[in-house]
Amino acid sequence: MTRIVNLSRRKLLKAIGGGSGLVLGVYFxxxxxxxxxxxxARPLRAxxxxxxxxxxxxxxxxxxxxxxxxxxxxxxxxxxxxxxxxIMADELAAAWPRIVVRQSDGDAKYxxxxxxxxxxxLIMERPLRLAAASVRxxxxxxxxxxxxxxxxxxxxxxxxxxxxxxxxxxxxxxxxKTAMNLPVPNPDKLRLRDSSSxxxxxxxxxxxxxxxxxxGKTPFGADVTxxxxxxxxxxxxxxxxxxxxxxxxAGAMAVRGVEKVIEIPANPAPSGHxxxxxxxxxxxxxxxxxxxRKKLKIEWDLGSxxxxxxxxxxxxxxxxxxxxxxxxxxxxxxxxxYAGAAIRVVGEYFVPYQxxxxxxxxxxxxxxxxxxxxxxxxxxxxxxxxxxxAQYLDLKEADIVVRPTFLGNGFGRKALHDYIxxxxxxxxxxxxxxxxxWTREDDIKHGYYQPxxxxxxxGGLDKNGVPIAWRHRTVFPSLASTFHADQVLPDAAQLGxxxxxxPYAIPNLRCxxxxxxxxxxxGPGRGGLxxxxxxxxxxxxxxxxxxxGKDPANFLFTYYAGPKKIDMKAxxxxxxxxxxxxxxxxLDVGRLQNVLQFAMDRASWGDPLLPRQGRGLAVHRSFLxxxxxxxxxxxxxxxxxxxxxxxxxxxxxxxxxxxxxxxxMEDSIMYGLGFALYGEVTVKNGAVEQRNFDDYPVARAVITxxxxxxxxxxxxxPTGAGDPAVPVIAPALCNAIFAATGKRIRTLPIDLNLLKxxxxxxxxxxxGAPAAPTAIPLTPAGxxxxx
Amino acid sequence: xxxxxxxxxxxxxxDDPEMPLLWAIRETAGLTGTKFGCGIGECGACTVHIDGAPxxxxxxxxxxxxxxxxxxxxxxxxxxxxxxxAAWRQLDVVQCGYCQSxxxxxxxxxxxxxxxxxDRDIDTAMNGNLCRCATYNRIRAAIHTAAKMMEG
Numbered sequence: 001m002t003r004i005v006n007l008s009r010r011k012l013l014k015a016i017g018g019g020s021g022l023v024l025g026v027y028f029x030x031x032x033x034x035x036x037x038x039x040x041a042r043p044l045r046a047x048x049x050x051x052x053x054x055x056x057x058x059x060x061x062x063x064x065x066x067x068x069x070x071x072x073x074x075x076x077x078x079x080x081x082x083x084x085x086x087i088m089a090d091e092l093a094a095a096w097p098r099i100v101v102r103q104s105d106g107d108a109k110y111x112x113x114x115x116x117x118x119x120x121x122l123i124m125e126r127p128l129r130l131a132a133a134s135v136r137x138x139x140x141x142x143x144x145x146x147x148x149x150x151x152x153x154x155x156x157x158x159x160x161x162x163x164x165x166x167x168x169x170x171x172x173x174x175x176x177k178t179a180m181n182l183p184v185p186n187p188d189k190l191r192l193r194d195s196s197s198x199x200x201x202x203x204x205x206x207x208x209x210x211x212x213x214x215x216g217k218t219p220f221g222a223d224v225t226x227x228x229x230x231x232x233x234x235x236x237x238x239x240x241x242x243x244x245x246x247x248x249x250a251g252a253m254a255v256r257g258v259e260k261v262i263e264i265p266a267n268p269a270p271s272g273h274x275x276x277x278x279x280x281x282x283x284x285x286x287x288x289x290x291x292x293r294k295k296l297k298i299e300w301d302l303g304s305x306x307x308x309x310x311x312x313x314x315x316x317x318x319x320x321x322x323x324x325x326x327x328x329x330x331x332x333x334x335x336x337x338y339a340g341a342a343i344r345v346v347g348e349y350f351v352p353y354q355x356x357x358x359x360x361x362x363x364x365x366x367x368x369x370x371x372x373x374x375x376x377x378x379x380x381x382x383x384x385x386x387x388x389x390a391q392y393l394d395l396k397e398a399d400i401v402v403r404p405t406f407l408g409n410g411f412g413r414k415a416l417h418d419y420i421x422x423x424x425x426x427x428x429x430x431x432x433x434x435x436x437x438w439t440r441e442d443d444i445k446h447g448y449y450q451p452x453x454x455x456x457x458x459g460g461l462d463k464n465g466v467p468i469a470w471r472h473r474t475v476f477p478s479l480a481s482t483f484h485a486d487q488v489l490p491d492a493a494q495l496g497x498x499x500x501x502x503p504y505a506i507p508n509l510r511c512x513x514x515x516x517x518x519x520x521x522x523g524p525g526r527g528g529l530x531x532x533x534x535x536x537x538x539x540x541x542x543x544x545x546x547x548x549g550k551d552p553a554n555f556l557f558t559y560y561a562g563p564k565k566i567d568m569k570a571x572x573x574x575x576x577x578x579x580x581x582x583x584x585x586x587l588d589v590g591r592l593q594n595v596l597q598f599a600m601d602r603a604s605w606g607d608p609l610l611p612r613q614g615r616g617l618a619v620h621r622s623f624l625x626x627x628x629x630x631x632x633x634x635x636x637x638x639x640x641x642x643x644x645x646x647x648x649x650x651x652x653x654x655x656x657x658x659x660x661x662x663x664x665m666e667d668s669i670m671y672g673l674g675f676a677l678y679g680e681v682t683v684k685n686g687a688v689e690q691r692n693f694d695d696y697p698v699a700r701a702v703i704t705x706x707x708x709x710x711x712x713x714x715x716x717x718p719t720g721a722g723d724p725a726v727p728v729i730a731p732a733l734c735n736a737i738f739a740a741t742g743k744r745i746r747t748l749p750i751d752l753n754l755l756k757x758x759x760x761x762x763x764x765x766x767x768g769a770p771a772a773p774t775a776i777p778l779t780p781a782g783x784x785x786x787x
Numbered sequence: 788x789x790x791x792x793x794x795x796x797x798x799x800x801x802d803d804p805e806m807p808l809l810w811a812i813r814e815t816a817g818l819t820g821t822k823f824g825c826g827i828g829e830c831g832a833c834t835v836h837i838d839g840a841p842x843x844x845x846x847x848x849x850x851x852x853x854x855x856x857x858x859x860x861x862x863x864x865x866x867x868x869x870x871x872x873a874a875w876r877q878l879d880v881v882q883c884g885y886c887q888s889x890x891x892x893x894x895x896x897x898x899x900x901x902x903x904x905x906d907r908d909i910d911t912a913m914n915g916n917l918c919r920c921a922t923y924n925r926i927r928a929a930i931h932t933a934a935k936m937m938e939g
Contacts, residue, residue, distance in 0.1 A: 076883050210879070213887055216860035220822075225817065257802070285814045286823075287807065288803065358919060359822075359832065360822070409919045409920065663925070670921030671919075701916070
């Protein structure tokens with residue numbers, strides 16, 4: 001049966017944070033995800049595009065043979081427009097140059113359109129194939145009719161139909177008009193093409209948008225303009241939940257180009273998708289709006305979060321992590337096993353708030369005309385944006401159009417729609433056309449932060465070095481706190497990201513979670529909670545290996561024991577499995593072992609290194625994919641580190657576009673290094689202390705190491721590639737630093753000063769060592785040429 | 788009123804003379820290939836060529852552009868530009884693409900005066916251009932590829 005995704009309004013509203021079982025509208029619950037695919041499709045019918053062969057909403061062919069594919073996922077660098085086109089082209093037997101890609105608007109007819117959690121291919125592969133197959137079969141039927149031949153003898157190949165017995169050929173263009181008058185094939189009768197006929201899937205196909213991008217012609221959200229548009233810049237309260245007490249617009253109004261100053265009412269915390277509120281300066285250009293903002297006089301009511309301080313908060317979290325928490329997974333008897341352990345190991349791990357810092361800061365254009373709202377903006381979920389706007393502005397969804405633009409990064413930030421609501425609110429209030437422009441400072445100071453997280457692990461080994469006890473406690477403010485008040489414990493979806501899914505076979509186990517009240521607006525980032533949890537979990541297993549005196553890779557192999565598929569239900573663990581059915585996507589220890597073995601073979605695990613060098617590894621399953629990293633690090637006497645080599649292995653099931661997966665792996669390495677080395681948001685008196693890339697640095701070109709990417713050939717169904725490799729980078733790096741120096745890094749970002757004068761562990765030097773790579777500076781290098 | 792040439796055509800800007808050139812290019816002239824990323828010269832997304840030199844347009848008051856020749860991604864031409872664009876295509880460098888105008892402007896400027904750059908030359912020239920998709924690896928390779936194309 002054809003299953004074209006079609007979310008009902010009820011589900012949509014759940015998806016914007018009104019229901020249970022969801023995190024911020026970003027992860028659907030298992031049932032919602034299943035029904036998104038299983039819900040009966042609207043019948044395939046012809047004529048979605050007048051004058052074209054278009055039996056469904058996704059694929060249309062005009063009488064010249066040009067194919068228009070409507071892509072129902074926003075593009076933010078993951079290459080989805082190209083990948084969807086590849087899936088479609090193989091099923092349609094289309095010629096690549098005849099394909100045009102267009103972006104869907106937020107209309108429900110295209111089904112769920114959210115880009116998040118690395119699930120687009122998982123959800124959309126089959127509907128796209130069916131949509132393309134219906135067009136192809138109609139063209140084949142048209143050829144059969146023209147030749148009065150058997151359909152079975154007519155085969156589509158490369159934008160033509162061939163009559164196999166006679167080798168006659170008709171190009172698609174000559175068949176379109178006939179095909180338009182034929183009945184649309186019953187979904188049950190669609191025949192999918194054999195994988196041996198594929199020309200695109202599995203091959204390196206360059207981005208379909210490359211030509212425009214090389215000329216600066218790709219329309220990002222920041223690039224949208226309309227005649228008569230005004231530019232708004234908004235001064236927001238430095239503290240989350242604060243509001244304007246009073247303000248004086250006079251100074252701003254005196255700035256050349258400033259036209260209006262308007263207060264956007266504050267939305268009390270938790271404000272979800274809604275604007276923080278503040279004073280908007282509206283001007284004839286962005287610069288004038290920025291200048292006007294500087295002249296505003298505002299007195300703030302800072303509210304109850306004004307005492308939030310990350311140093312004090314860390315101490316509170318640490319105290320919580322030292323107490324018994326709420327148990328979410330138990331096996332055996334941790335206490336007695338730990339009490340009887342011959343060796344006990346304790347590790348306390350800390351990850352600070354981080355923020356997305358998308359290359360394109362949040363930006364949105366809204367036009368309110370004749371009681372209708374049109375929004376053009378970079379959003380990861382146009383439908384969510386539309387539903388949120390309707391609620392916030394008291395408009396009917398039918399009176400709102402949301403057109404997603406290209407995104408200059410998303411990372412989860414652009415699945416949260418405060419900036420779009422600001423534009424919509426201002427457009428409605430001024431009955432006009434508004435572009436809300438966020439500065440980088442706005443972005444760093446008013447983000448949706450990835451949660452600060454404190455973890456404590458206690459491990460026990462018996463006298464033979466066998467791990468017999470493992471207790472992991474995590475403490476972090478819940479992402480759900482952005483939508484719901486009084487959320488002090490995170491939900492199962494968050495705890496299912498590298499915490500309860502601990503894969504080691506240790507007989508006495510406890511996973512506990514501690515309460516943490518939220519004081520900041522939070523949102524999921526790349527890699528999700530796996531970033532913090534994997535850092536701790538993969539570091540701590542390394543600690544246990546070290547305490548046992550064992551090689552970390554062999555240790556891992558040994559304790560990836562027991563049944564190859566971990567049955568979380570049988571263990572009584574609430575495990576949403578990234579909203580996918582556990583029967584279809586099991587937690588497969590065999591695949592963990594496989595990526596580890598792959599990495600060890602490719603990275604020559606065990607080969608000797610130079611003095612002051614170490615090799616570290618980390619292995620993890622997240623977003624249903626499996627990743628392993630092995631990093632070689634050199635630590636100089638002054639604490640500087642350099643990375644001669646990284647091997648990264650990914651098993652993300654069947655790969656549609658191998659070069660794009662490779663690119664995402666290169667990207668994942670650098671994102672992971674930035675996370676490990678730089679990213680830290682600190683808060684004092686409730687306000688973020690950082691402001692821009694000078695004090696919130698991210699990975700730069702100079703630290704790019706030698707990368708070796710290995711994509712595991714796999715027959716498993718395709719799973720995510722954007723997120724799953726990022727979490728293993730930080731623990732692999734820290735384990736490598738430990739191997740090189742004996743210093744265990746338990747706090748991120750890594751304080752390289754701690755590595756100064758670290759004693760070198762002394763592996764045997766080898767001859768013919770490669771030239772030293774560029775050292776990673778103690779403080780990140782600033783930009784090279786300035787004016 | 789400030790006058791300069793933008794991609795060969797004269798542009799007159801009647802605005803705050805301290806307004807950065809970036810906003811004159813994007814909003815006055817409507818050429819949006821040049822991007823805003825940080826506003827403090829830290830990210831390179833706004834890089835343009837001024838009399839051939841790579842310049843952060845967010846840091847240059849428009850009045851200082853008076854009489855100069857400003858070239859943006861939309862007006863890029865010449866041997867180095869062609870080679871860079873071909874190499875970018877060949878290695879499928881781009882991910883989200885937002886920073887790539889700036890990356891390309893920096894790379895073309897580098898190859899225009901250093902036709903055979905070393906890795907170190909590339910790092911020095913390109914380290915001011917941030918890419919949150921971290922396409923650095925491919926950019927470095929593509930610059931070497933472009934250099935080879937220019938030889939041949």
